[in-house]
Amino acid sequence: MIAEAGHYALVLALALALIQSTVPMLGARWGDPALMNVARSAALAQLLFVAASFTALVMLHVASDFSVVNVFENSHSMKPLLYKITGVWGNHEGSMLLWVSILALFGGLVAAFGNNLPLSLRAHVLAVQGWIAAAFYLFILVTSNPFLRIASPPIEGRDLNPVLQDIGLAVHPPMLYLGYVGFSISFSFAIAALIEGRIDAAWARWVRPWTLVAWIFLTLGIAMGSYWAYYELGWGGWWFWDPVENASLMPWLAGTALLHSAVVMEKRNALKVWTILLSILTFSLSLLGTFLVRSGVLTSVHAFATDPSRGVFILLILCLFIGGSLSLYAWRASALKQGGLFAPISREGALVLNNLFLTSACATVFIGTLYPLALEVLTGDKISVGAPFFNLTFGPLFVPLLAAMPFGPLLAWKRGDLLGAAQRLTAAGIAALVAIAVLFAWVHGGATLAPLAIGLAVFVIGGALSDLAERIGLFRVPVATAMARARGLPRATWGTAFAHAGVGVALIGIVCETTWNTEYIGSMKPDETAKVAGYQLKLDGVTQRQGPNFREMIAQFTVSLDGETLRAMTPSKRNFTTRGSSTTEAALLTRGASQLYISLGETNADGAIAVRIYHKPLVLLIWWGPVLMAFGGLLSLSDRRLRVGAPRPAKAARALQPAE
The missing domain is CATH 2.40.128 (Lipocalin)
Known part of the structure; x- marks a missing residue:
């Protein structure tokens, strides 16, 4: 009965998702608060039922109920308990149930903690979440039901893929999905803004914490996946430019650009259209990653499914949400008013430059990953695009990005002083030159550019420290005063410094491991x-x-x-x-x-x-860097400005009815 109860709970979750996706939209159209509040109740109830469904599947695996196809195909009575539990999502059907469970979790969190949102905006956001959930519930129930029974149950199961019988399975997929699916909130906020035709700095303040949460989990998920492949596969490599690895890297690059764009929008009420587009593209790339892993179009150690019918269904979902959202964007984006102007040499300009490099890097990975697939479909020819292509295209885009990174926080908003910022980075520049000179004198062999790359990493780390030193007046005021200023700095400032330093730390590890291994x-x-x-x-x-x-x-x-x-x-x-x-x-x-x-x-x-x-040598810095970046994200997330919620613009305060 557990399997039937789990299946029935999933059907009820689908019904609630359909209600959540339609009734609040009608309420917003008719201005009916009662109908708009249905979104909150439906989202919380949907979370309850999908959690019950997921719990049922866990219980079936723990009990080794081999009358269920999913348990028979992916478990064994002698398997350790930890791997019985993690094996729930170590297969296509279970991983998709985890995917929709996390989607429902984020929707439930918005419903529970989104009381500071205008009622119509919350209704639209949860309605969009309902559309996404309904599509994936249908996908699971029609093509990937994890509760199917076997008429004549076998005595023993076929066991889980041995590569997946590792603690990494307990950490990597849930974190990765929290990142992937977390960006659905940014997507839903963007679609809601396009529907309502209203977007401002308050919108950016509302959406930024959700984007930051997704980015933190995706950062940790990618790092954990890299370390898991490093020690489990026995090849000794930490990144292989595998298509499925690329599928997680693309939304991370777009999500990083989205975070920076949202900062500009929150501070200066600018880059509105750019922020909306990045919100759509980031989640679209997450959906693309889901398609690549589960459609059978890729042959990879990471890929789950090989059933073409599943691939066609996910492709339809992909076309519906990506095509529909971009069409809505093309129709409504021109109606969004742009914010304040700024000079090219300014913090806004630096963040725009950062986003251009990040999106260009994302585009190169996108082309390198999908071009072989497109070519095979069109001509039947099979080619492989590997590390040489990605290293030659991705690397050169990150060099100027890293060189410019320390300047951004030191530039003023609206109009900055590039020469002044360069002067404040003198110490970081000297440290970088010393590192380069020492490496050229001390190290023999390896790539000639390796010391220059490490010098660039030192410059990035030194730049992050210089920003903090400048803000607290280190060496310019008494130590006690500097420490008091340090305690008074916003946590977001500390978070930015840690995140940027983490990039430099990871780069040192990458260069040392690849050059002097x-x-x-x-x-x-x-x-x-x-x-x-x-x-x-x-x-x-x-x-x-x-x-x-x-x-x-x-x-x-x-x-x-x-x-x-x-x-x-x-x-x-x-x-x-x-x-x-x-x-x-x-x-x-x-x-x-x-x-x-x-x-x-x-x-x-x-x-x-x-x-x-x-x-x-220094290989662990490759993963310490992302952990430092995620810690910086957590510091930023704990900033008081994000905890207290967004103030409403004075002119719009009367027009926005608060959610109940």
Whole structure:
């Protein structure tokens, strides 16, 4: 009965989504507050029913009810409890149920905490959320029902994909979906503004916290996915320009541009049309990512579905929402009044430049990802677009962006002083030059441009610190006064500094790992020693053990440096008999921000084991950077200006009826 109850709850959620998408719109058209308030009740009730449906699927997996197709295809009675729970979204049907659950969660949050919104705006926003939810409920019920029964239930399940039996599955997809789906709120606000024909600084204040929440989760989700692929796949790489990786990067780039554009709109009531367009494009790219992963058009380690009917259904949803929203934008955008003017050399100008580079970078990733698909459809020819294309197009766009980044916060609004900002960045420039000189003198080998790239990263970090130092008057006023000013700075200012510094930190990690990575690839027998980057790694032996649902071969290495034993490393290979496949479990030894990395290959006929050993200098900075960026986002989110809500413009106060 649990499966039937879960399915019935999903049908009721669809009915509520249809009510939420129509009744409040009629109420807004007729000026009826009672009908407009239906949006709030419907959104909260929809969240309740979809949560019940998701809970039912979790219970079925935990109980190993193999009479349900989804449980049979993706679970095993001997699988650890953690992986039984995370396996709920480790497949197409369950992941889509998680997707709509998070969509309902965001709608419920707007309903619960959106009391400061004008009643008609809240009604329109929740109605748009209802449209999106209804489309995806239909998709799940028609093509991807997770509660289908098996007439003759088997005794045992087929087990979850071994690659997904990892703690990363508990963290990466939920965070990624919180980012993807979170941008639906920005989209709904944009469509609501176009419907009402009214957008102002208060609108930007309302939409910015939701955009920031989505951006924070998407940043952490992408970083976690990168680290998961790094240690799980055994290749030792952190980013492969996989099409599905690109599908998550594109909305992140557009979302970053949207955040900066919303700041200009909030502060200066400018860039209205640009902000609306970015709100639409960011969520459209999130929908595109959903299509790429679940349509079967891509062959990827990340892709879930191969059923063409599902792809056609999602493509219809894609055309409906992207095409419809862009058509509405083309029709109504000209009616939106532009805000105040500003000089090219100003903080607004710097943010516009930032957005141009971000959207151009997003466009290159979009073209590189979809061009092979389009070419195959049109001509039948298959080509692959890999790292060389993306590195040569994406990289050059980020160099000027990073060079300009420290100047933005130091420029005044409306009209800035570029020379004055450059003078305040003198210390950051000197630190960058010193870093470049030291690296050229100290490091031998590697790319010639690597020291310049690290110098640029130091300039970005130094620029963030210079902005803080300038604001608190460091070295110009007594220390006590400077500390008092630091405590009084808005949290958004601290958040901006941390986020920008995080970009520099990640760049240092990327350059060091790709330039000075050392590797050993070969076959080893017990008691043999390999040398990598000054480390000695001795293979002590190989043992076998039986896991709960796999057989594991474990190799033990003793690691020493300059004759001193550090510790043992135990990489392994796991063989999952039910699935008939194996996984590589890499061993990692962390020293500071650097890592030693060992993964195992196949065993040769003479008993030797193929091994890959890497030394990756400062590799952890690649992921510490995004964590720092997300922390900056959290600081900005906690800023009092975002907590107290948006003030209404005086002229419009009488026209906007508050929500109840």
